[in-house]
Amino acid sequence: MGMTALALTLHALSRVLSPSCWLHAISSPSDIEQAIFFYSALPRVAVALIAGAALGLSGTLFQWVLRNPLAEPTTLGVSTGAQLALTAATLFAPNLLNFGREEIALIGAALSTIFVFAIAYRQGFASLSLILGGLIVNLFAGACGAILILFHGDYLQGIFVWNTGSLIQNDWSEVFYLLPRLLVAGLIAALLAGPLSMLALDDESARSLGVPMRTLRILALVIAVALAAFVVSAVGVISFVALASPALARLAGARQLRFQLIAASLTGACLLWLTDQLVLALSAVVPDLATGAAAALLGAPLLIVMLTHLPAPALPRRGDHAAAVARSRHPYWLAAGCFAALIIVVFIALDLGKGPHGWYLADVGELQRLLQWRWPHTVAALTAGAMLAAAGTMLQRLTGNDMASPESLGISPGALIGVVVVVMLLPFADKSAQIAAGTGGAFVTLMILLILAGRSRVSPERTLLTGVALGSAFSAVVILILASGLPRVSMLLSWMAGSTSRVTAADAITTVDVVIVLSALIPLTARWLEILPLGETTSRAIGLDLSRSRFAILVMTSVLTAAATLIVGPLSFVGLIGPHMARMVGLQRPLPQLFGAAAGGGLLMLTADWLGHNLMFPYQIPAGLLATFLGASFFLVLLWRGAK
Amino acid sequence: MAPWRGLTRRATICGLSAFSFTSCLRAATPTPRIASLNWALSETLYAMKIRPVCAVEIPGYNRMVGYPTTPPGLTDVGLQSDPNLELLASLSPDLILIQQWQNALRPSLSRFGRVEAFTLYTRGGDPFARAEETLERMGKLADAPDAATAALAKANATLSDCRTRLSTYDGRPIYLVQALSPTNLVVFAKGSLFDSVMRRLGLANAWSAPPNLLWGSTRIGVDALENPEARIIWISSPDSTASDPLFRSALWQFLPQVKARRAHGLPLIWGFGGLPTAERFGRLVTEALTTDKKT
Numbered sequence: 001m002g003m004t005a006l007a008l009t010l011h012a013l014s015r016v017l018s019p020s021c022w023l024h025a026i027s028s029p030s031d032i033e034q035a036i037f038f039y040s041a042l043p044r045v046a047v048a049l050i051a052g053a054a055l056g057l058s059g060t061l062f063q064w065v066l067r068n069p070l071a072e073p074t075t076l077g078v079s080t081g082a083q084l085a086l087t088a089a090t091l092f093a094p095n096l097l098n099f100g101r102e103e104i105a106l107i108g109a110a111l112s113t114i115f116v117f118a119i120a121y122r123q124g125f126a127s128l129s130l131i132l133g134g135l136i137v138n139l140f141a142g143a144c145g146a147i148l149i150l151f152h153g154d155y156l157q158g159i160f161v162w163n164t165g166s167l168i169q170n171d172w173s174e175v176f177y178l179l180p181r182l183l184v185a186g187l188i189a190a191l192l193a194g195p196l197s198m199l200a201l202d203d204e205s206a207r208s209l210g211v212p213m214r215t216l217r218i219l220a221l222v223i224a225v226a227l228a229a230f231v232v233s234a235v236g237v238i239s240f241v242a243l244a245s246p247a248l249a250r251l252a253g254a255r256q257l258r259f260q261l262i263a264a265s266l267t268g269a270c271l272l273w274l275t276d277q278l279v280l281a282l283s284a285v286v287p288d289l290a291t292g293a294a295a296a297l298l299g300a301p302l303l304i305v306m307l308t309h310l311p312a313p314a315l316p317r318r319g320d321h322a323a324a325v326a327r328s329r330h331p332y333w334l335a336a337g338c339f340a341a342l343i344i345v346v347f348i349a350l351d352l353g354k355g356p357h358g359w360y361l362a363d364v365g366e367l368q369r370l371l372q373w374r375w376p377h378t379v380a381a382l383t384a385g386a387m388l389a390a391a392g393t394m395l396q397r398l399t400g401n402d403m404a405s406p407e408s409l410g411i412s413p414g415a416l417i418g419v420v421v422v423v424m425l426l427p428f429a430d431k432s433a434q435i436a437a438g439t440g441g442a443f444v445t446l447m448i449l450l451i452l453a454g455r456s457r458v459s460p461e462r463t464l465l466t467g468v469a470l471g472s473a474f475s476a477v478v479i480l481i482l483a484s485g486l487p488r489v490s491m492l493l494s495w496m497a498g499s500t501s502r503v504t505a506a507d508a509i510t511t512v513d514v515v516i517v518l519s520a521l522i523p524l525t526a527r528w529l530e531i532l533p534l535g536e537t538t539s540r541a542i543g544l545d546l547s548r549s550r551f552a553i554l555v556m557t558s559v560l561t562a563a564a565t566l567i568v569g570p571l572s573f574v575g576l577i578g579p580h581m582a583r584m585v586g587l588q589r590p591l592p593q594l595f596g597a598a599a600g601g602g603l604l605m606l607t608a609d610w611l612g613h614n615l616m617f618p619y620q621i622p623a624g625l626l627a628t629f630l631g632a633s634f635f636l637v638l639l640w641r642g643a644k
Numbered sequence: 645m646a647p648w649r650g651l652t653r654r655a656t657i658c659g660l661s662a663f664s665f666t667s668c669l670r671a672a673t674p675t676p677r678i679a680s681l682n683w684a685l686s687e688t689l690y691a692m693k694i695r696p697v698c699a700v701e702i703p704g705y706n707r708m709v710g711y712p713t714t715p716p717g718l719t720d721v722g723l724q725s726d727p728n729l730e731l732l733a734s735l736s737p738d739l740i741l742i743q744q745w746q747n748a749l750r751p752s753l754s755r756f757g758r759v760e761a762f763t764l765y766t767r768g769g770d771p772f773a774r775a776e777e778t779l780e781r782m783g784k785l786a787d788a789p790d791a792a793t794a795a796l797a798k799a800n801a802t803l804s805d806c807r808t809r810l811s812t813y814d815g816r817p818i819y820l821v822q823a824l825s826p827t828n829l830v831v832f833a834k835g836s837l838f839d840s841v842m843r844r845l846g847l848a849n850a851w852s853a854p855p856n857l858l859w860g861s862t863r864i865g866v867d868a869l870e871n872p873e874a875r876i877i878w879i880s881s882p883d884s885t886a887s888d889p890l891f892r893s894a895l896w897q898f899l900p901q902v903k904a905r906r907a908h909g910l911p912l913i914w915g916f917g918g919l920p921t922a923e924r925f926g927r928l929v930t931e932a933l934t935t936d937k938k939t
Binding site: 029032035036039040041090094097101150151152154155156157158160161162166168169170171172173353355356369370372373374491493494495499501502503504613617618619620622 | 704707708719720721722723725726727728729730731733734745746748749751752755823824825827828830863865866867872881882883884885886889890893894895896898899900914
């Protein structure tokens with residue numbers, strides 16, 4: 001790998017400047033070719049190496065301390081936090097950036113890390129709860145960032161560049177910024193390596209050897225977080241390098257932490273260097289591909305392959321804390337009650353709103369006039385929320401996993417990509433073409449999931465993690481597309497964020513139709529949904545045709561997801577939250593849970609839609625984004641309570 | 645608090661002038677009620693002195709576009725990509741103006757008024773010609789063909805004046821760039837409004853490769869500004885923390901164009917505007933090139 005990178009680099013460098021002049025260029029550049037060689041080409045290689053090494057080091061520390069092969073700055077939300085802090089500072093306090101972009105990135109990274117750890121703390125730092133916390137932070141920060149870009153896109157064009165992780169250099173300042181920080185961090189890590197290796201022992205025996213485990217862990221994490229923040233503030237978000245290099249180092253046989261740290265730093269440096277040189281070599285064919293985005297694109301398939309080779313981490317099985325809530329005696333009445341509540345809220349949402357003169361309740365005449373504007377998006381939001389929640393319920397029962405949902409399995413982003421591709425290729429694609437494309441995208445994602453899951457004998461954990469990986473690959477594609485130009489893509493952005501205001505009466509009726517058809521079909525799966533969470537062996541023992549029932553449920557789920565994603569975008573948390581809401585009020589059997597979840601999901605999305613139309617009147621915040629906020633907050637409460 | 649505290653002299657004058665402005669507009673032009681849902685179309689309307697019933701993202705317009713200024717007291721109906729339909733409906737517009745890229749809004753907009761879409765930018769197109777057509781067509785739609793003719797004549801007069809003043813220009817090709825981040829630039833290529841204005845002024849664009857971003861621009865690093873004989877004109881970035889480090893960097897300072905003092909800055913000009921932006925850019929670029937010659 002290093003040799004390939006070296007060859008590519010030498011080739012690239014010799015294109016910039018003939019090798020005979022290299023020495024001269026380094027000592028004192030005299031003409032512009034030499035200056036480009038010295039101030040642009042060389043520092044670019046150096047920055048790739050240093051940033052890669054920093055990421056490798058950071059990833060190794062995270063993975064070692066947290067004993068989690070998936071932990072790294074991007075999966076833990078550390079990089080995203082730093083990135084969001086920088087975006088917000090650019091917009092609201094540009095003077096702060098002159099003062100110190102590093103400090104801002106550090107604060108953002110630290111805050112998001114604390115947040116993730118606070119979530120995981122209650123769960124005893126279980127592998128999944130950390131990754132899940134990171135997922136929430138990523139979604140949260142992604143939603144914040146999307147709102148900022150939606151409202152100030154023209155102003156924030158530079159942020160798009162930052163998002164894609166460009167390694168272009170025009171002097172040595174980034175090198176001189178990163179190098180000492182890497183060296184200091186590396187030195188501390190080397191000093192920590194000895195005592196940290198005790199982590200391989202359990203805490204008890206380590207403590208009896210006189211090692212202050214807690215302090216050590218925190219120190220190592222601080223270094224890992226700081227390294228990630230430095231890289232973000234210097235070159236932007238670069239995913240995957242920190243994930244892959246420790247894994248590759250382990251594959252190469254580095255078992256001891258000391259060797260792992262060294263090997264992963266070297267691997268990380270080579271990985272990023274190679275990626276960057278590939279990007280440069282390909283720049284004639286694929287112009288405008290930033291290195292960070294390329295890393296994410298190259299990385300996602302690798303991550304998926306890695307997942308199939310790693311031992312699956314044990315995820316919390318369904319029912320761990322669900323059992324805490326007593327099952328309702330009258331589930332159907334309860335579900336009916338949920339629906340009644342829903343209807344009341346619908347009326348409020350239709351009638352109460354903000355106008356040019358503030359809040360008002362419309363009288364009958366006015367309501368008639370307003371209704372034609374309000375009912376399509378209200379109904380569409382409601383049904384979309386219900387569909388996502390239903391899909392989430394089915395997926396959670398199918399995988400036997402509390403954390404499954406269309407969003408977390410990457411099905412929603414899959415539908416999104418389908419639409420994005422069609423919109424970019426055919427600028428005048430109409431609605432039906434978009435719907436078809438979205439459904440196609442969801443199906444393809446689902447097929448990939450099924451195939452990959454089939455290889456590893458449909459392990460729910462793998463399915464979930466594969467979905468997360470797919471989701472991150474999709475978001476890389478979206479970032480690339482978004483970076484390709486404003487303001488035309490702002491339509492796409494607003495739709496992706498889940499703006500419901502473009503929904504016409506016809507669209508609303510279409511979604512209602514989908515809901516009607518599927519509510520007729522879904523009850524047929526009730527028995528499967530009851531048995532499947534019991535696990536493969538039990539299900540098979542009872543005589544369930546596993547693959548066929550799974551397939552049927554997944555197909556239904558993907559239709560639900562595609563239809564919902566077209567209305568509220570791929571971001572919302574509703575598919576994850578809805579089923580939990582239902583279970584919390586005591587709806588645990590499949591059908592009542594499905595209906596309760598649908599009611600809850602619909603309610604959540606409806607609230608988000610209504611708030612979005614009124615909070616910043618006349619500016620509209622997309623329902624999907626607000627649902628992400630509501631959902632994520634709700635989810636945090638859930639995790640908090642579930643852990644007690 | 646006493647109510648008159650808020651009523652300063654300045655506010656009174658502002659209010660009165662706004663009032664006289666609107667009433668005179670209304671008296672002079674019995675225009676249909678126009679809703680402009682796009683910055684480029686808003687600026688074109690303002691240049692024709694036509695007051696729409698509403699515009700979009702007015703604070704953003706004032707920050708990013710700024711010229712011509714937004715008439716005071718105009719209703720803001722929200723985002724260009726997601727206007728508030730209820731509010732828009734309550735203004736009962738006769739005519740709604742959008743750009744082609746907003747076409748996804750058409751199904752919902754056409755429910756309460758005539759929707760007209762304009763195309764300013766196409767791959768490899770000539771945005772200046774499109775901007776002229778847009779202005780003329782908007783004049784007709786707004787029942788103000790005279791205002792359109794006048795605005796068109798003014799823009800063309802400005803540009804031909806610029807052309808005359810540039811007749812003594814040394815003919816060096818020009819890189820037109822804007823800093824995006826401390827290391828990345830955007831260079832405006834064929835298909836951008838600025839490029840098509842430069843063509844009309846007889847200035848050559850030093851960036852000849854086709855654009856790879858939408859609307860005639862390409863993202864590059866400083867090292868791509870290869871032609872040492874060219875001139876560099878940079879347009880201020882909305883965010884100076886992106887541009888300052890770039891202009892301070894060693895490579896930028898080493899550029900032969902910069903060393904030979906052939907790099908000039910322009911104030912912030914929005915890259916995706918219509919005819920008024922084109923006119924303003926032409927004026928500013930001519931000023932930069934001619935004042936430099938004197939010094």
